[in-house]
Amino acid sequence: MRSHPTFEGHLNLARAYLNLNHSAEALPHLEKASKLKPDETIVKQALEKLRNRRLILAVDDSTTVRKIVSVTLERYGYRVLTAMDGMQALAKLDEQRPDLILLDITMPRMDGYQVCKTIKQNSYTKPIPVVMLSGKDGFFDKVKGKLAGATDYLTKPFQEEALVKAVEKHLKPRS
Incomplete structure (x- = not known):
C-alpha cells in the first residue's frame, strides 16, 4: 500500500525542485502543501511568489x-x-x-x-x-x-x- 505524501513531503519536493531551478515542477507540490496546511503563511507567500512568475x-x-x-x-x-x-x-x-x-x-x-x-x-x-x-x-x-x-x-x-x-x-x- 502506497501512502500519500505529507505536507513535509510536498514541501521538501518543492524545495528540491526549486534548488534544481525547476520552478514549474515545484509549483504543484507547493500547491498541495498549501492545501494540506492552509494557515502556513510562508508556504502561501512562496506559492504566490511562484505563481507570479x-x-x-x-x-x-x-x-x-x-x-x-x-x-x-x-x-x-x-x-x-x-x-x-x-x-x-x-x-x-x-x-x-x-x-x-x-x-x-x-x-x-x-x-x-x-x-x-x-x-x-x-x-x-x-x-x-x-x-x-x-x-x-x-x-x-x-x-x-x-x-x-x-x-x-x-x-x-x-x-x-x-x-x-x-x-x-x-x-x-x-x-
Missing part, C-alpha cells in the same frame, strides 16, 4: 537546449516548462497556458511550423507569442516561420543575453 514553454528535441533555456530563464525569474517535441508541447498547452513559447523548428513527428500553425489556429492559444528557434539563419526559414504565425525567430546557438532579450521583448504586460 511568467511561464515560458520551451520546446526542443535537444535535451541540452532545453536545459540551457530552462536554467537561463529560471535564473532571470521565469518559470519554465519544457517539452521534447510538438506533440508533447500541444498536450502541455491543454494543461497550462504559458506567457510565451520558444519553439524549435526541426523536431521529430511534427515540425515547429506545424506546431506553430496549430497553436495559432486555436483561439485559446492564438494570443501566445511564439519565438522560433533554429540552427538555420536563412531568409526562407524566417518567412516560413512568419507565415506559420511566429512572432520572432532566434538562431541557435544563441547567447544568454539574446535569449533573455527575445523573451522580454515579446512578453505582453500583465493586465
Whole structure:
C-alpha cells in the first residue's frame, strides 16, 4: 500500500525542485502543501511568489537546449516548462497556458511550423507569442516561420543575453 505524501513531503519536493531551478515542477507540490496546511503563511507567500512568475514553454528535441533555456530563464525569474517535441508541447498547452513559447523548428513527428500553425489556429492559444528557434539563419526559414504565425525567430546557438532579450521583448504586460 502506497501512502500519500505529507505536507513535509510536498514541501521538501518543492524545495528540491526549486534548488534544481525547476520552478514549474515545484509549483504543484507547493500547491498541495498549501492545501494540506492552509494557515502556513510562508508556504502561501512562496506559492504566490511562484505563481507570479511568467511561464515560458520551451520546446526542443535537444535535451541540452532545453536545459540551457530552462536554467537561463529560471535564473532571470521565469518559470519554465519544457517539452521534447510538438506533440508533447500541444498536450502541455491543454494543461497550462504559458506567457510565451520558444519553439524549435526541426523536431521529430511534427515540425515547429506545424506546431506553430496549430497553436495559432486555436483561439485559446492564438494570443501566445511564439519565438522560433533554429540552427538555420536563412531568409526562407524566417518567412516560413512568419507565415506559420511566429512572432520572432532566434538562431541557435544563441547567447544568454539574446535569449533573455527575445523573451522580454515579446512578453505582453500583465493586465
